[in-house]
Amino acid sequence: MAEKTRCExxxxxxxxxxxxxxxNKAKHPELAPKEKKSFPIKKIMNWAIFIVVVGLIVWGIIGLVNKNAANKTIIDESNLNFEAPIGAIHWHPHLTIKIDGEIIPIPADIGITSTTHFPIHTHETDGIIHMENNNPTKKTVVLGYFFEVWGKKLSKDCIFDYCADKGTLKMSVNGKENFDFENYFMQDGDEILIEYTSN
Ligand SMILES: [Zn+2]
Ligand SMILES: [Zn+2]
Structure with a gap:
């Protein structure tokens, strides 16, 4: 039959x-099958997911770095006014931490991982710090280094998150008040007490 050539x-x-x-094209564009301008939803979704994932990873890394930096004692060796001991040492100072009168347990195996044995570590929960060090440096014999290995904060202002703005922080060594805090050069047999009392 004849072609359909009549515009209805x-x-x-x-x-x-x-x-x-x-x-039809000129007069009735509405009749033309709509050219689907395919909106690249999938592509955009993939990009969005990618950006979110990357963002989360970056955020996580920044968070971790900040957390570690916040907790760690940064020891400035130029503040350490003593000579590092020469030769291997194996010393055992003892540390007690009291927060509002309560003894805070010090975990076993601080500074001991499957791959690393730090020159300062603990073996038991008895508060004994093992300074087992074949090449001591000034930094690795101070109390702050133990806290650095532990991943906790110690300074004249704060122990953990307890800070002097909301209480009193005191330290004594063998019963005598000490003001060195993180910079204290620990000696074999020391009895170290750090006490924080809330206002
Ligand atoms: Zn040991
Ligand atoms: Zn030991």
């Missing part, structure tokens, strides 16, 4: 299908 809207007849098509 205008009731015009065209010589051939191409003529009708051209007419």
């Amino acid at each position: 809207i205008c009731d015009r007849t065209f010589g051939n299908a191409d003529g009708l098509t051209a007419h």
Whole structure:
């Protein structure tokens, strides 16, 4: 049969299908099958997920770094006014930490991992600090280094998150008040007490 060449809207007849098509295109664009401009939703979703994941990773890393930096004692060796002991040492000072009168247990195996044995570590929960050090440096014999290995804060202002703005922080060595805190050069057999009392 004859080609469909009549425009039903205008009731015009065209010589051939191409003529009708051209007419429809010009006069009745609404009839043309909509050119689907495919919106790249999938691509955008993938990018969004990628960006979120990368963001979370970066955020996590920054968080971890900040947390560690906040907890760690940064020991400035230029503040340490003593000579490092020469040769290997194996000393055992003893540390007690009291917060508002309560003794805070010091964990076993601080500074001992499957791959590393730090020159300061603990073996038991008895508060004995083992300074087992073949090449002592000034930094590795101070109390702050133990806290650094432990990943906790110690300074004249704070122990853990207990700070002098909300209480009193005191330290004594063998019963005598000491003001060195993180910079204290520990000796074999020392009895070290750090006490924090809230206001
Ligand atoms: Zn040991
Ligand atoms: Zn030991």
